[in-house]
Amino acid sequence: MDSQKPRARIEAAPALPHPYAGLTAGFTTRHDKAALVVPHFESLLDVSLVTVDFDTDSLGTFSGEVPRKGSALDMALTKARVGAEFSVDSLGIGSEGTIGPSHQLPLLMANAEVLAFVDLKRGVSVSEHTISHSIRTISLTVEPHAEYRSTLAAGGFPDHGVIVKPADGETTPIFKGLHTFAEVDSAVRVCAVASADGKARIESDFRANHCPSRRPTISEAGHRLAFRLRSCCPHCLAPGWGLVSHVRGVPCSLCGENVDVPAREILGCTACGEQQIAAKPIRVSIDPSRCPLCNP
Numbered sequence: 001m002d003s004q005k006p007r008a009r010i011e012a013a014p015a016l017p018h019p020y021a022g023l024t025a026g027f028t029t030r031h032d033k034a035a036l037v038v039p040h041f042e043s044l045l046d047v048s049l050v051t052v053d054f055d056t057d058s059l060g061t062f063s064g065e066v067p068r069k070g071s072a073l074d075m076a077l078t079k080a081r082v083g084a085e086f087s088v089d090s091l092g093i094g095s096e097g098t099i100g101p102s103h104q105l106p107l108l109m110a111n112a113e114v115l116a117f118v119d120l121k122r123g124v125s126v127s128e129h130t131i132s133h134s135i136r137t138i139s140l141t142v143e144p145h146a147e148y149r150s151t152l153a154a155g156g157f158p159d160h161g162v163i164v165k166p167a168d169g170e171t172t173p174i175f176k177g178l179h180t181f182a183e184v185d186s187a188v189r190v191c192a193v194a195s196a197d198g199k200a201r202i203e204s205d206f207r208a209n210h211c212p213s214r215r216p217t218i219s220e221a222g223h224r225l226a227f228r229l230r231s232c233c234p235h236c237l238a239p240g241w242g243l244v245s246h247v248r249g250v251p252c253s254l255c256g257e258n259v260d261v262p263a264r265e266i267l268g269c270t271a272c273g274e275q276q277i278a279a280k281p282i283r284v285s286i287d288p289s290r291c292p293l294c295n296p
């Protein structure tokens with residue numbers, strides 16, 4: 001998987017025992033993500049997770065019947081707060097995925113997974129994310145009786161599920177979580193009749209329990225989040241010490257113009273607001289190709 005390389009961190013010495021050892025966090029998910037995150041929280045923090053059965057689809061769906069309100073991070077934080085409210089220890093986790101064309105590699109699809117954590121008692125609110133280009137996707141418009149099986153198989157079907165809906169943009173009828181050709185054929189017939197153009201849309205069902213190629217990316221984000229929570233604030237000892245922002249501004253190696261890119265990490269605590277600038281710079285100069293004066 002081509003997720004980002006781990007970042008170098010200044011790790012504050014964890015308080016011993018860790019403040020979360022033996023506690024339980026609520027994980028707000030309906031799509032079977034807990035199994036991907038539990039091992040990291042158990043092994044790195046001794047934290048157990050309980051699944052909070054909240055209707056996360058009411059906050060927005062991949063298939064578009066419910067538009068997402070706010071950014072992926074906003075959604076993950078909202079779900080984490082719901083999880084914390086259901087947790088006896090006031091700890092919560094929420095997850096949100098985004099799938100779309102890659103900014104860096106426009107021919108590829110990118111899958112970003114953000115995992116957020118909140119601690120309502122201490123005021124901790126942190127997140128970690130992972131990006132992968134290993135996501136499998138299916139997206140095609142078909143007429144009934146067309147040959148689409150090979151295209152579906154190329155996109156990872158039947159391990160990867162699909163949704164079927166009318167091709168003219170109507171949001172009903174809609175069939176989700178389909179994993180057999182017989183189910184797809186039948187859904188295509190119904191949706192084509194309901195569509196003004198007589199065609200049906202077949203698209204990936206990106207919910208985590210129907211999309212195996214998302215699962216390693218969610219697991220990696222879970223590892224990063226649990227790892228971050230091991231680090232405690234050097235000032236107030238709250239867990240979650242880590243990257244909060246960047247010092248920006250790096251000189252161009254040719255003309256010396258200050259270019260607005262990250263220069264150093266700022267590590268901080270979301271509970272007490274303590275911040276420290278990392279000693280090691282991310283970069284000390286920038287290539288003229290990224291300089292607005294040398295390469296306008």
Ligand SMILES: [Zn+2]
Binds near residue numbers: 271
């Ligand atoms: Zn602190």
Ligand SMILES: [Zn+2]
Binds near residue numbers: 255292293294
């Ligand atoms: Zn320059």
